[in-house]
Amino acid sequence: MTLTQDFIDIGAIEDVPVRGSRLVKTHAATIAIFKTVDGDVFAIEDKCPHLSGPLSQGIVHGSSVTCPLHNLVIDLASGEAQGPDGGCVKTYPIEIADGRVLLKLADTLSEKVA
Ligand code: FES
Numbered sequence: 684m685t686l687t688q689d690f691i692d693i694g695a696i697e698d699v700p701v702r703g704s705r706l707v708k709t710h711a712a713t714i715a716i717f718k719t720v721d722g723d724v725f726a727i728e729d730k731c732p733h734l735s736g737p738l739s740q741g742i743v744h745g746s747s748v749t750c751p752l753h754n755l756v757i758d759l760a761s762g763e764a765q766g767p768d769g770g771c772v773k774t775y776p777i778e779i780a781d782g783r784v785l786l787k788l789a790d791t792l793s794e795k796v797a
């Protein structure tokens with residue numbers, strides 16, 4: 684990882700598979716970086732709001748991911764779970780610049796561990 688003023692450079696966008704994910708571990712959380720078929724990139728905590736399933740191992744469809752454990756569908760942009768049970772996953776600001784994936788520092792490394 685390379686540090687910039689406000690963002691952490693977590694790697695090349697081409698290293699994130701389409702309809703797949705890559706993980707970034709910080710002291711506060713494990714963050715899953717997803718890339719959709721349309722090339723959109725999202726960052727959410729790798730922890731399902733139901734029973735903490737690993738969302739990074741889920742199936743990406745459209746701009747959502749389905750949890751591999753019990754099929755809860757999570758909107759990657761909002762982190763909101765769809766369906767009657769609801770719930771929400773933490774999302775993280777992300778940018779792509781010069782083919783690099785950048786996570787905003789204030790929302791990742793500066794978090795306190797609960
Ligand atoms: S842990 Fe994700 S749906 Fe149950």
